[in-house]
Amino acid sequence: ETTGNQTSAIMFVIAGFSHQKDMKVIFFILFLCIYIITVLGNLIILLVINMDPALHTPKYFFLGNLSFLEICYTSVTLPRMLVSLLSGDTSISFAGCAAQMYFFLFFGATECCLLAAMAYDRYRAVCSPLHYMASMNKKVCVQLAASSWVCGNLVALGQTIFIFSLHFCGSNMINHFFCEIQPVLMLVCGDTYWNEIQIILSAAFVILMPFVLILVSYGLIISSILRIKSVKGRYNAFSTCFSHITVVTLFYGTAMFNYIRPKSSYSLNTDKVLSLFYSVVTPILNPVIYSLRNREVKGAFFKMRMKLFHSN
Numbered sequence: 482e483t484t485g486n487q488t489s490a491i492m493f494v495i496a497g498f499s500h501q502k503d504m505k506v507i508f509f510i511l512f513l514c515i516y517i518i519t520v521l522g523n524l525i526i527l528l529v530i531n532m533d534p535a536l537h538t539p540k541y542f543f544l545g546n547l548s549f550l551e552i553c554y555t556s557v558t559l560p561r562m563l564v565s566l567l568s569g570d571t572s573i574s575f576a577g578c579a580a581q582m583y584f585f586l587f588f589g590a591t592e593c594c595l596l597a598a599m600a601y602d603r604y605r606a607v608c609s610p611l612h613y614m615a616s617m618n619k620k621v622c623v624q625l626a627a628s629s630w631v632c633g634n635l636v637a638l639g640q641t642i643f644i645f646s647l648h649f650c651g652s653n654m655i656n657h658f659f660c661e662i663q664p665v666l667m668l669v670c671g672d673t674y675w676n677e678i679q680i681i682l683s684a685a686f687v688i689l690m691p692f693v694l695i696l697v698s699y700g701l702i703i704s705s706i707l708r709i710k711s712v713k714g715r716y717n718a719f720s721t722c723f724s725h726i727t728v729v730t731l732f733y734g735t736a737m738f739n740y741i742r743p744k745s746s747y748s749l750n751t752d753k754v755l756s757l758f759y760s761v762v763t764p765i766l767n768p769v770i771y772s773l774r775n776r777e778v779k780g781a782f783f784k785m786r787m788k789l790f791h792s793n
Contacts, residue, residue, distance in 0.1 A: 491575045491649055493668075497565060497658040509566040515765055516559040522768030523548040525782065533781035539617040540606065540721075543599045544771060546626050547728075550595065551764035554588040557581060558659040558760055575645070578660040583641040585659065585760070589736070590687045591633030596729055597691035598625040600698040603722045608705045636687045643679065661756060692733055699726070724771045731766065735759040 498508055526548040530541045561581065565571045573581070602622075606613050644662060650670040657664040662680060666673055699722070706718045735758045772778045 491653055493573050493575070493578050493660070493665075494654050495565065495571045495573055495658065495660070496654055496656045497562060497571055505566050509563060512559055512566070512761075513563055515761055516555060516563070519555045519559075519761075519765040519768075520552055522765065523552045526768050526771065526778070529778060529781045529785055532785050536777060536781055539602050539613075539622050540599075541777075542622050543595065543602055543626065546595055546629075547592070547599070547767065550588055550592055551767055553584075554592065555761065555764045557584045557588060562658055573660065578655070578665065579641055579645045582644065582660045582662065582665065583637050585661070586637035586640055587633050589633075589759075590636040591629050592732065593687055593691045593736070594629035594632045595626065596725070596732065597694040597698075598629055599725050600695040600729070601625070603725055604698040604702055606721060607702045607718050632687070636683065640680070640683055643676075647673075647676065657753060657756070659756075659760075661752070663752060688733070688737055692729075692737070695729055695733075724775065727770050728763070728767060731763045732759055735763075 498504065527545055530536045530545045530548075558581070561573075602617055602625075605617050609616060640662070644665060647669045648671075649668050652668060655661075655664045655668070666676060666680070669676065702718075702722060706715050709715045709718060735755045738755060772782070
């Protein structure tokens with residue numbers, strides 16, 4: 482048992498999927514495959530974008546940022562989970578838990594902002610095609626991407642410092658597969674009502690504000706598309722946004738439900754499934770979503786493959 486003055490010496494235990502011990506091998510193989518496919522898929526997207534000059538455009542600059550982000554995002558939770566499944570050691574230090582929470586929030590908050598920047602890019606491409614390259618020049622793109630990373634860092638730093646400056650007592654069991662906010666908050670001593678309110682407000686800022694910007698962007702995009710007379714023209718304009726809409730729906734749908742709700746409605750089993758979805762499933766789907774429906778990416782990948790074969 483630990484007291485409030487000994488929080489820095491706490492060793493947390495991450496429950497993970499310990500209640501399903503007979504499934505450990507299956508879980509290990511499954512998550513290892515998911516991690517390898519996620520990293521390789523997003524690395525291929527990055528390589529294709531960097532190697533093909535035709536893809537050195539604002540749209541693919543942001544996609545490259547997103548692919549790098551997904552590799553980092555997945556690497557915060559899955560390698561640690563794989564080590565625990567293999568070794569059976571589910572303990573994590575106070576500092577290790579804080580670091581894991583910080584990086585998870587950092588990459589998650591950055592993705593929220595980056596998806597909003599990508600929506601703005603699509604708005605400029607569809608609504609102002611003649612001025613697109615001028616308005617979305619390299620400087621603007623770098624500023625938007627950098628702002629996303631800085632905003633994500635500030636939110637994550639504030640939330641992590643806030644959570645880990647509280648006093649922990651009693652159980653040290655985190656009923657989750659990583660150091661997520663709500664399960665860690667459950668181990669805090671005393672009434673956490675105002676802590677929950679602060680977390681919900683912070684989550685509303687980093688999740689809802691970018692989401693509102695995305696909705697506004699797509700409202701203007703749809704309005705512009707409806708003014709196009711030809712069916713083919715409408716289809717072509719909408720198809721440039723389809724991949725981004727799909728990713729936004731997958732990521733925001735689960736993230737909003739998971740963070741913007743009080744602890745009274747919190748369900749451990751539901752939360753684990755939701756967390757798996759936006760932290761594991763979405764990153765593995767992004768390369769698929771952005772490549773299968775994208776002729777430019779598929780064409781660039783084919784050219785890169787031909788270069789590699791010919792060089793050998």
